[in-house]
Amino acid sequence: MAEAHQAVAFQFLVTEEGTISVRFDREAIWLTAKAFFGNYRARYTRLRNAILGGIFPASYVSFLVILAITFALHWCGRDPTLIHVKLPWFESSHCCIYSLVLIFQSLTLWILLVYAQRYTLKGLLMYKGWMFDSREIDSTKTKLWGLVLKLISGPSHPMLYSYQRSIPRLPVPSLDGTCKRYLETVRALLSEKDFQEMEKLVEEFKNGPGKKMQRYLILKSWWSSNYVSDWWEQYVYLYGRSPIMINSNFYACDTKGSQKTTIPAVRAAVITYAAFRMKEEIENETLSPLMLRKSIPLCSFQYKRLFGTCRIPGKEADKLVHVPAEQSLHVVAYRRGHWFKVQVVRKNKILTPVELECQFQKIWDSEGDVGPGEEKLAALTAHNRSYWAETRREFFNSGVNKESMAAIESSAFIIFFDDSSPTIETQDGNSDQLTSYCKSLLHGTGYNNWFDKSISIHVFANGKMGVNAEHSWADAPITGHLLEYCYNVEQQADYRPDGHCSGPIPASIPVPQRLRWDIPPQAVSRINEALSSVQACIDDLDLFVMEHNAFGKGDIKKSKLSPDAFIQMALQLAYFKDSGSKFCLTYEASMTRLFREGRTETVRPVSVQSAEFVRAMCDPNGTDAERRRLLKSATDKHTDYYKLAMIGKGVDRHLFCLYVLSKYLKIESPFLAKVLGEPWRLSTSQTPTQFTQQIDYNKFPDKVSPGGGFGPVTKDGYGVSYIIPGDHLIYFHVSSFKSSENTDSRRFAQHIKESLRDMRALFIDTAKKADSTKKAS
Secondary structure (H helix, E strand, O other): OHHHHHOOOEEEEEOOOOOEEEEEOHHHHHHHHHHHHHHHHHHHHHHHHHHHHHHOOOOHHHHHHHHHHHHHHHHOOOOOOOOOOOEOOEOOOOHHHHHHHHHHHHHHHHHHHHHHHHHHHHHHHOOOHHHHOOOOOOOHHHHHHHHHHHHHHOOOOOOOOOOOOOOOOOOOOOHHHHHHHHHHHHOOOOOHHHHHHHHHHHHHHHHOHHHHHHHHHHHHHHHOOOOOHHHHHHHHHHOOOOOOOOOOOEEEEOOOOOOOOOOHHHHHHHHHHHHHHHHHHHHHOOOOOOEEOOOEEOOOHHHHHOOOEEEEOOOOOOEEEEOOHHHOOEEEEEEOOEEEEEEOEEOOEEOOHHHHHHHHHHHHOOOOOOOOOOOOHHHHHHOOHHHHHHHHHHHOOOHHHHHHHHHHHHOOOEEEEEOOOOOOOOEOOEOHHHHHHHHHHHOOOOOOOOOOEOEEEEEEOOOOEEEEEOOOOOOHHHHHHHHHHHHHHHHHOOEOOOOOEOOOOOOOOOOOEEOOOOOOHHHHHHHHHHHHHHHHHHHHEEEEEEEEOOOOHHHHHHOOOOHHHHHHHHHHHHHHHHOOOOOOOEEEEEEOOOOOOOOEEEEOOOOHHHHHHHHHHHOOOOOHHHHHHHHHHHHHHHHHHHHHHHOOOOOHHHHHHHHHHHHHHOOOOHHHHHHHOOOOOEEEEEOOOOOOOOOOOOOOHHHOOOOEEOOOOOOOOEEEEEEOOOOOOEEEEEEEEOOOOOOOHHHHHHHHHHHHHHHHHHHHHHHHHHHHHHHHO
């Protein structure tokens, strides 16, 4: 009760004489006043941003210009008003009334111009012809479009969400176009008989229930921000009941070079400080939006849930909970079975790195008994979702367990301290240590990661770090942007010679709060049962990370081929060799953030052209000239399909939404059932880089990150993530399951290496002959 009394700013006491005594607690009054004004300051910031974002791409300066012109016309003896009705009270002699009319008229005209400018910008952003121009030179149409786009966007500096109202909605492709492209993508995968049967299914669907579903989908696209994203999040992610560890979450690696400090508490402090600076910029909308070609904005919607977001398990479906910014001013840290709440913001200011270091050092040095079930509690988040939901409802929905759970789920993110000291550098081509490090990020022990949290940061004993991210709230580029932002802040941070944060240590530092648990024996049994199942999943995972340093995108570009398309063809060739001369349905993720609330679309790398190239590479009688021609044809086809996916003309998201509608409307569709039931035995994704454009990886190779990875999508398939940092490196993260007799991640990585070597040889010999011809002449 003492704390409650101290929190009261006023105390009224009635004495025995009947007089009233009022006592003031100055500190409480001061804190109350600061909280009051701090709350209104946050409201003012949100209101200001809403106004500036609402009038973008115009600015308040344009209103002042219109107002000045209006009054100037009045002073020059011209009547600038649009009202010419003679009223006794409306004469130029009535200065106040006349001035108000001029101001109102200027405001009305300005609002009309704001909307005209915004919808003109929106119309310009619907143009996607620039994607299909030659890489060397833009068409005249694109040049004119780009000039008008820059003029309409104006000289103003956009905030993070300034373009959101101007970014167009994702269009619904035509049903005929989607069906035609689908048949093209499966032609190389089906026999002649199977393809003819598929053509019949397509025709029946197009001319039957497909038309009705298409109309409903178009109607949905009119009232929803994005006709795909809400259903994609709900049915692909949140309705899934299988464990999200390995099956959904992904990981991202640290830079491979040495960092400025090897002290884990210091690294955690600087990363936390940098992340909260980005959090603050997101909340204030001062983070610059990502742009293509310096003028084409990408949707920034996904940044809203980067911090303070948690996936809450449900019996039938999970839900995403994002707490308000003022409730996620802390992080939670885990160390040797102990959970701590660390306050990061005090008095509306982010604590300095040295203040955070003091708190994290106390956590690193902490000792004491671990309560029953406390150490391995997080294994529940790695288990079956319904099992976790039932356990959470029964044992963590009241008392101290509920309070501690709330602290975890409302935190900005979680930091896990690890006693191991991983090595990211490969030695003589051996990447076993890098693979081990990546495993610790993807799954770890199964209980040293809160898999429901949007972001979990792992900090190791040697100062290395990495990230595990839940997937339903956003896609990998947002996590990649966070890491690049933190690295840039790290480069500017000051350290003492001994590796500690520089700066004065204040006398008063918040103390980390130990989270308490009261876990009964029944709950401990469930935790152990979950961990046993989780361990089986971990033991079944086959992950291998390969550093390919023979060449990178520099040599590929010299061959005038797309690096991504080149690597995708290498993956097709590798799978063909690995599977015994077979092709499989292949998934590659592309982004659709050129549209409002866009996420991803599927690129289908298998085509008739890619199959012809792969067969030619495996044909001993084939010629290099023919192989080069077929490779060029295959990469061009892949690049065209990738661009179509980016502009909303992919196949899979459209068919997915039609499938969802068929379930709502209770319409059976053999075609959609067959399409959605096809397994993706090769699931691939390229990890993007250079969000901030502040680091040249060719000049600073130690700042290169090996990227990140994910688990396989099917029990008998591969998951392949790759990153192309700079001109001389490519990293591949290959995953599969040991329980499958058909897969082996190391074997597949070796096939990738061989395929890249053979494909490069096609152009090396040509380059040598060209050089010899030049010298001879």
